[in-house]
Amino acid sequence: MKTVVLSGESHWYSFLTASDVYDPNRVTFDGEMLRRYYHRRGYADFALLSSSAELSQDQENFFLTFTLEEGNRYRFGEVTINSKLKGLDVSKLKGVTTFQTGDWYDGKKVEDSVNNLVDAVGNLGFAFIDIRPKIKRDREKRTVTVTFDINEGNHVFVERIDIHGNVRTMDKVIRREFRLAEGDAFNRSKMRRSRQRINGLGYFKKATVTQKPGSVKDKTVLDVAVEEQSTGTFSVGAGVSSTSGLIAQVQLSENNLLGKGQHLKIQTSLGEKTQNYSIGFTEPYFMDRNFSAGFDLFNVVTKKTDSITFEQNKIGFGLRAGFAYNEHLNHSLRYRFENKEVSSVDDDASLSVKRQEGQSISSSIGQTLSYDARDNKLDPTEGFVVRLSNDLAGLGGGTRYLRSTLSGDNFITILDDWVFRLSGEVGYILGLGEDVRIDDRFFLGGDSFRGFAQGGIGPRDDDSGDALGGVGYVTATAELAFPIGNSDVYKARGFVFSDVGTLRDSTESGSGIHEDDMMRASLGAGIGIKTPLGVIRFNYAVPVLKADFDKEEKFSFQLGTGF
Numbered sequence: 001m002k003t004v005v006l007s008g009e010s011h012w013y014s015f016l017t018a019s020d021v022y023d024p025n026r027v028t029f030d031g032e033m034l035r036r037y038y039h040r041r042g043y044a045d046f047a048l049l050s051s052s053a054e055l056s057q058d059q060e061n062f063f064l065t066f067t068l069e070e071g072n073r074y075r076f077g078e079v080t081i082n083s084k085l086k087g088l089d090v091s092k093l094k095g096v097t098t099f100q101t102g103d104w105y106d107g108k109k110v111e112d113s114v115n116n117l118v119d120a121v122g123n124l125g126f127a128f129i130d131i132r133p134k135i136k137r138d139r140e141k142r143t144v145t146v147t148f149d150i151n152e153g154n155h156v157f158v159e160r161i162d163i164h165g166n167v168r169t170m171d172k173v174i175r176r177e178f179r180l181a182e183g184d185a186f187n188r189s190k191m192r193r194s195r196q197r198i199n200g201l202g203y204f205k206k207a208t209v210t211q212k213p214g215s216v217k218d219k220t221v222l223d224v225a226v227e228e229q230s231t232g233t234f235s236v237g238a239g240v241s242s243t244s245g246l247i248a249q250v251q252l253s254e255n256n257l258l259g260k261g262q263h264l265k266i267q268t269s270l271g272e273k274t275q276n277y278s279i280g281f282t283e284p285y286f287m288d289r290n291f292s293a294g295f296d297l298f299n300v301v302t303k304k305t306d307s308i309t310f311e312q313n314k315i316g317f318g319l320r321a322g323f324a325y326n327e328h329l330n331h332s333l334r335y336r337f338e339n340k341e342v343s344s345v346d347d348d349a350s351l352s353v354k355r356q357e358g359q360s361i362s363s364s365i366g367q368t369l370s371y372d373a374r375d376n377k378l379d380p381t382e383g384f385v386v387r388l389s390n391d392l393a394g395l396g397g398g399t400r401y402l403r404s405t406l407s408g409d410n411f412i413t414i415l416d417d418w419v420f421r422l423s424g425e426v427g428y429i430l431g432l433g434e435d436v437r438i439d440d441r442f443f444l445g446g447d448s449f450r451g452f453a454q455g456g457i458g459p460r461d462d463d464s465g466d467a468l469g470g471v472g473y474v475t476a477t478a479e480l481a482f483p484i485g486n487s488d489v490y491k492a493r494g495f496v497f498s499d500v501g502t503l504r505d506s507t508e509s510g511s512g513i514h515e516d517d518m519m520r521a522s523l524g525a526g527i528g529i530k531t532p533l534g535v536i537r538f539n540y541a542v543p544v545l546k547a548d549f550d551k552e553e554k555f556s557f558q559l560g561t562g563f
Contacts, residue, residue, distance in 0.1 A: 079146050156186040403430075421478070
């Protein structure tokens with residue numbers, strides 16, 4: 001038996017902290033958090049015997065005492081999958097469970113394995129299934145054997161789908177996210193995926209999908225309850241960024257235009273170092289088909305920085321279309337026209353920059369193929385996404401190149417609300433019959449590589465200090481994000497991270513050109529705070545691997561309106 005006292009110090013697994021106001025409901029929740037904590041770490045016999053709150057002598061504080069019995073710690077023993085379904089080959093289910101023999105017992109992993117098995121068996125074409133885990137403890141060996149029995153479930157069909165709580169959003173916007181239709185055989189994994197897709201729209205504070213009895217025994221009703229939230233913003237404000245300087249911004253955006261799920265964004269951003277004017281519109285289900293269409297109009301002005309000694313002006317438009325092959329695989333096509341100008345080149349700028357001063361026209365087509373298996377596109381906690389993009393310029397205009405990028409992100413929930421992200425990206429641009437212009441090359445630094453200034457990594461003219469960009473790069477990021485505090489008004493998250501990568505091949509040569517293919521790396525930490533008035537973000541990163549000619553920027557921040 002063990003006693004845990006929450007007094008002057010806060011236990012990291014606790015929902016309460018020592019400075020919180022006493023709330024009996026939160027004490028009860030803390031008891032549940034303790035149970036989860038032990039059950040996820042092998043203590044299958046854990047029991048919370050009692051909890052008590054004692055008022056201090058000064059009658060200003062409470063001392064909370066939890067009395068618990070940990071019991072023995074168990075490992076997983078033999079894991080077996082049995083099936084009574086005709087035609088189901090259980091050998092195809094190997095690797096579906098989230099644990100192995102010898103791992104510490106974890107009750108949540110058993111639940112997750114049941115969900116994975118339901119999905120896997122459903123994908124093999126079995127609509128009516130019932131999976132029940134049988135758990136048997138061996139207290140002498142301190143092991144837990146788990147047997148998953150797969151049986152034929154009741155034949156249940158979807159009678160209807162009821163939707164309520166949507167005041168603005170049309171029913172069809174919600175229904176088209178469903179993986180089930182009225183009359184289909186009920187499938188629990190498809191119901192769960194439908195809920196994920198509805199929540200992933202970002203139109204609702206919360207969306208729940210529950211199963212209710214139908215008019216007869218073999219029918220069920222799916223009840224969808226949504227709580228709408230604001231999907232549009234109109235902001236007039238100012239801010240400051242270490243990479244863009246002072247910013248004045250006017251923005252109108254609506255992610256659920258007229259309740260039809262359409263996206264509209266109009267933005268004007270005037271900064272010391274960047275100016276951006278853009279209009280974008282997307283219809284995610286063009287003509288009520290699984291086909292998206294949209295357009296963009298833009299004018300982007302990038303002014304000089306310490307590493308980039310020229311100004312760049314881009315004006316143009318883009319057309320977009322996309323469609324989904326299946327639940328996770330998506331394909332988008334685009335056309336982009338740009339009139340670009342490199343101007344205001346310093347007298348002492350690199351000859352490589354001066355040679356490219358003037359106007360150029362780029363006309364390009366491109367595609368992006370993505371496989372997205374994240375649980376939520378807006379705030380992912382599990383799953384991964386992989387993207388392959390290609391752009392071919394040369395359909396008219398004077399710019400000709402083939403640019404390709406491959407990127408991926410993997411998200412893993414380590415603890416409740418503690419999310420680990422591992423990302424990687426590689427890119428290359430090939431000039432077709434000509435060198436790649438400096439305004440088409442890749443630049444690393446700033447937001448794309450924390451710890452280094454914008455354009456601070458890669459080939460550089462030693463005499464002028466100009467960043468020359470590169471035609472090939474590779475980057476990787478490892479980041480752990482975790483919640484800070486517990487406030488309904490101010491949502492704060494902290495994170496620690498490491499960025500690694502390199503940028504190479506400027507296509508420029510000469511005695512004053514410095515280039516080093518060595519890997520760069522930085523370590524850092526940061527905090528992001530979301531308030532009713534906007535978002536505040538801070539990063540502090542220290543380069544631990546760098547070339548002598550790279551430019552650092554350890555501290556970066558953004559203050560102002562967020563959306």
